[in-house]
Amino acid sequence: MRATAVAQPNIALIKYWGKRDVARNLPAVGSLSITLRDLTTSMQVELDRDATCDGLTVNGVEDSAMLPRLSQCLDRVIGPERAHARIESQCNFPVAAGLASSASAFAAATVAAAAAAGKEYDQSMLASLAGHASGSAARSLYGGFVELANTDAGIEVRTLRPAADWPLVVVIAITETGPKAVGSTEAMEISRKTSPFYSSWVAQQDADLDIARAAVELRDFDKLADVAEHNCLKMHSIMWASRPPLVYWNAATMRCMETVRELRHAGCGVFFTIDAGPQVKAVCQPEDAARVEAALTATTGVKDVMTSGLGDGARLVAER
Ligand code: DP6
DSSP: EEEEEEEOOOEEEOOOOOOOEETTEEEOOOOOEEEEESSSEEEEEEETTSSSSOOOOOOEEEESSHHHHHHHHHHHHHTTTEEEEEEEESSOOOTTTTOOOOHHHHHHHHHHHHHTOOOOOOOOHHHHHHHHHHHHGGGSOOOOOEEEESSSSEEEEEEEOOGGGGEEEEEEEESSOSSSOOOOOHHHHHHHOTTOOOOOOOHHHHHHHHHHHHHHTOHHHHHHHHHHHHHHHHHHHHHHHHSOOOOOOOOHHHHHHHHHHHHHHHTOOOEEOSSSSSSSEEOOOOHHHHHHHHHHHHSSSSOOOEEEOOOOOEEEEEEE
16 A cells, blocks of 8 residues: 655656647657656655545655646546555655656656556556656656657657666756746647747657667767757747747856857767756766866856766655
8 A cells, every 4th residue: 555666857858848639648749868867756655545635745845736746647547536645755856947857756656656556557558657647757667768759549668778788977057946937738838839830840850869769779979969959959949939938048058058068069978958947957978977067067157066877767666
């Protein structure tokens, strides 16, 4: 009746932005990501027939904001007749600031809830259930370099290459610690409905995925760097051209991009990517990580820097 799972956030190099089916939360485009190792979310789910409602604490503090989405996630994983749940989440990084905290939270919650209820789902079913809660969460079920493909039936997620095979490092420059103004779910719909660039984004995504998949297969860093930065800037162009405009960057975000560009021109193996928030994720070759970390720490406006290797997918750590 009680189970705990751990998951890490993932960073998309080829982004998911837009839905083809809002009710089933199916993405309009495939995506490709790397799962992190050192930023973790642990979720304990305890089912209690005597409880009268679900409850959630995040790092020991009661949290009502995320509870409705988590309750719906548990309904889908366990079934609507389920017992109420006490959910305890521990997160070692800032939540809701564009660091993909919902991806690790829903991945861990899905795995923990299924185990607590004695459901024996396979990995792809768990990924679909997590993806129904939050599209990017489906990718955190898997480790290393992960592709999420759109199929007629839904989504298909797989590891293209395990983390140990190509141990890249991600340096995250935190430029703002507060929650973001518009959440991804709402922002994607604004883009789909109003951005003049949205349809060409969807049309071009398979080509970017082909290039990125080949780059991962060949461990071709420069090829991956070029397509990932291009794909990220395309996604932000759609956001900027939405009505109302969705601009997640601040001045420090721009400065970090400049820092990364300068490092790259100076011969460092590094590229940037940015999600629906102001933080900059610099993906680098392990031998260049210390230099990247120092340069981003010294960039004006950077409040903190976090570094992570690549890691495994969501997993069960305790069950009773
Ligand atoms: C910019 O997975 O948070 O990080 O499915 O509505 O929960 P929902 O969206 P979410 O969106 C992630 C958007 C992104 C790009 C990405 O991770 O692919």
